[in-house]
Amino acid sequence: MKDFCRVYSADVAPLEDEALFRDYFTRVPSWRQERISAIRHPEGKRLSLGVSILLTRALASAGIDALSERFAVSEKEKPFLPGHPEIFFSLSHAGTKALCAVSGFPVGCDAEAVGRGTPRLAARYYAPDEQALLTAETDPDRWHFLFTGIWTKKESYLKATGDGLSRPLNSFSVISPPEGCRFFDLAAPEGFRYSCCLLGEAAELPRPEQLSVSL
Numbered sequence: 001m002k003d004f005c006r007v008y009s010a011d012v013a014p015l016e017d018e019a020l021f022r023d024y025f026t027r028v029p030s031w032r033q034e035r036i037s038a039i040r041h042p043e044g045k046r047l048s049l050g051v052s053i054l055l056t057r058a059l060a061s062a063g064i065d066a067l068s069e070r071f072a073v074s075e076k077e078k079p080f081l082p083g084h085p086e087i088f089f090s091l092s093h094a095g096t097k098a099l100c101a102v103s104g105f106p107v108g109c110d111a112e113a114v115g116r117g118t119p120r121l122a123a124r125y126y127a128p129d130e131q132a133l134l135t136a137e138t139d140p141d142r143w144h145f146l147f148t149g150i151w152t153k154k155e156s157y158l159k160a161t162g163d164g165l166s167r168p169l170n171s172f173s174v175i176s177p178p179e180g181c182r183f184f185d186l187a188a189p190e191g192f193r194y195s196c197c198l199l200g201e202a203a204e205l206p207r208p209e210q211l212s213v214s215l
Contacts, residue, residue: 002086002104005208007186007196008058009111010098012050014215016042021049024215028052029066031079050098051091054213058102062087078162090159097192101208106199108159110152114191117147126150127173145193150174152195153183160197184208 015021025033032052039045056066064084072082081087092099094111101109122134130150137143153174158164160181172178182205186194198205 003204003206004062005101005103005105005107005196005198005206006058006061006211007099007101007109007194007208008054008211008213009100009188009194010050010054010213010215011096011189012046012093012098012215013096015046015049020215021046024049024053027067028056029069029071031071047093047096047098050215051093051100053215054098054100055089055091055102057213058089058100059087062102074162076162076164076166078159078164088160090156092155092159094192097189099194101196103198103206103208105205106160106162108156108161108197109186109195110155110159111188111192111194112148112152112155114148114193115144117144117151122147125154125169127170127175129173129175133175148193149185149195152193153197156183156195156197157181160199186210 036045036048039048059066069081069083071079073079086104088107089102090107090109092109092111095113097111099109099111101107122131134143134146137146154169158167174183177183181197181199182202184196186196187210188194196208
């Protein structure tokens, strides 16, 4: 059971249909309903519902009924399943894209739109070898592609460890990864980067299986 990792993705644009939104809303866990309801902007609500739908499906693939399970939050605000300590999950969204990873290993995933990076951000948040990689790149499009790939890996690592923003992004490098983790570049729509991080013995960590969901 442990040797798996699945990453679900979806475009939430169809949730602009109010009837479809309401229908899906009734089929996600109550704690996710509360988070969705607390969001003021329609775009944010759709993204939150999108990752909630993916979470429900991802957990179902692991034999877990998300609607009947109790969820809890760690001291660092990472949600988990007290009744299933052997299952880990992670959520992310960007633009109109939603992403959810589930695994038998600690897992983090991240989705970001390409094109928001700047040299100033790299100097502030990236490790020296990551900055060097970007400095050596002269093609603007390739630079942004690399910048976003580094960013999504960093975010996925912090989600997998549960450290979140309590650990500085420049305190580690994804080019020379911390011991006990493995990064994966995932297939993503044009203009986006998706990454996944798994924690454990390198030889045991499986390559994520990607599944696209149509809403």
